[in-house]
């Protein structure tokens with residue numbers, strides 16, 4: 520058994536007090552671990568890889584809310600469009616257009632978060648302020664996606680002040696996002712920010728959704744993915 524039940528329960532009570540939603544990040548972990556955490560009451564799970572998500576979705580309870588948190592390629596949207604609950608990492612207008620198209624085919628509206636680039640590393644994906652604005656202008660035409668908020672990842676560093684500054688910059692963009700007309704965004708909005716190593720700092724900086732993997736399921740047996 521690799522689910523850390525004690526950690527799960529203490530994190531859940533901590534997050535409930537702060538009104539923060541927990542996405543349990545189950546990438547690379549077996550369906551059995553997810554089933555175990557489902558039995559504890561968890562319903563929101565996050566996955567990074569399309570094929571892995573599709574395989575797990577097929578064998579696990581149908582009322583799980585699946586979050587796609589990885590880098591999504593346009594040609595793979597069709598595989599998750601029938602069931603995905605929230606796509607966190609939308610980082611281009613083209614990807615949003617494809618999600619809209621696949622949502623239409625499935626006769627549903629798909630909830631999305633726009634990923635903002637806040638880290639210093641060039642390798643991290645995400646939009647800058649100008650690209651965010653360009654997407655905003657396209658939204659009235661995209662009738663089958665609903666933009667619910669923003670998502671971001673901090674730099675991989677031990678420097679807390681740097682992480683805090685990045686989180687605060689994302690919070691500032693989120694405040695601006697909340698000023699968008701309600702017609703082009705959801706009423707209740709989401710700021711998806713914070714992982715195992717920095718979720719408390721993220722919440723202090725205004726996050727209302729955290730994505731936690733290794734604290735709950737144990738370390739993953741490969742790199743930093």
Ligand SMILES: *Cc1c(COP(=O)(O)O)cnc(C)c1O
Pocket residue numbers: 544546567588589672713714715716730731732733734744
């Ligand atoms: C893997 C991953 C997480 C979870 O990371 P942990 O450090 O294990 O909590 C959160 N968000 C994204 C986008 C991820 O890829």
